[in-house]
Amino acid sequence: MFRLGRMMAAAVAGVSLIVPLMPSTALALARLVDPAVTLEVKAVKGSGCLHDSSVTTDVPDKTAFSVSFSQFKATGPGFKNCNVQIKVGIPAGWTYSVYEAFNRGYAVLDRGASGRIMMNSWFTGFPWTLRADQTFKGPYDDFWQTDSAANSLIFAPCGASANLILNTTLRVAGPETSSMELFAQDVRVSTKFLLKWKEC
Structure with missing residues (x-):
């Protein structure tokens, strides 16, 4: 006892x-909920983002930001590419790391056809890259998604702003009735980047 x-x-x-x-x-x-990035599209070029289409950005919450394409679609046999440069600003006293990225879209692929997404994303001056390279095979008629993680968690220099370069290619092998698009019809978000924050 x-x-x-x-x-x-x-x-x-x-x-x-x-x-x-x-x-x-x-x-x-x-x-940790105080900081948030600011985004500004500086340059857009490529067959997947022509002048009659749009590339928009959003910060849905303080843990992520997104890039959306209005008309990024490839049909078979062929490919489309888009290169986007975005100015990313961060608040004083904070730094951040982009540790994961999601690509989402829709594909209609006939039997024997295939659709491929190749994405490279990096911040100017940063020693790391987020990549995606995935192929979907027909028959396929559904949403698709890729998930890319950074090799290591590297934080931006304190008080610095960096440009994000997002280069994406969609390639379809098959008849003209097969297609692949980087455009999520339900939520209108094509590419989403997840953030981790740290005080300087």
């Missing part, structure tokens, strides 16, 4: 050591 009492006292003491840490932990978590 005496041993049990000592164990209970030790447990209570352990809890009392944890309690003082909770307010500061909650404050730290709250501060």
Whole structure:
């Protein structure tokens, strides 16, 4: 009975050591929602993003930003390419890392046809690249998605802004009735980048 009492006292003491840490932990978590990037499309070129189409950006929340194409579609046999340069600004006192990217679209591929997406994305001056290279084979009539993760978690220099270069190619092998597009019809988001934040 005496041993049990000592164990209970030790447990209570352990809890009392944890309690003082909770307010500061909650404050730290709250501060992580403060930063957010700003985006500005600086240049767009390629057969997949002609002058009558549009490339837009969005920051749906402070953990991600996205790039969307209005008419990025390739039909067989052929390919389309789009190169986008985006100015990315970050708030003072914070730095960030882009650790994962998703591409999403729709494909209609006949039997024997195939659709391929090749994506390279990098920030000017950064020693790493996000890549995607995936092929979907027919028969196929559905949404498709790729998931690309960075090789390592590298944070941008504090107080610096960098341009994002996004180069994407869609290639379809098959008849003209086969197609592949980088355009998610339900949510209108083509490419999404996930962020991690850190105070400088």
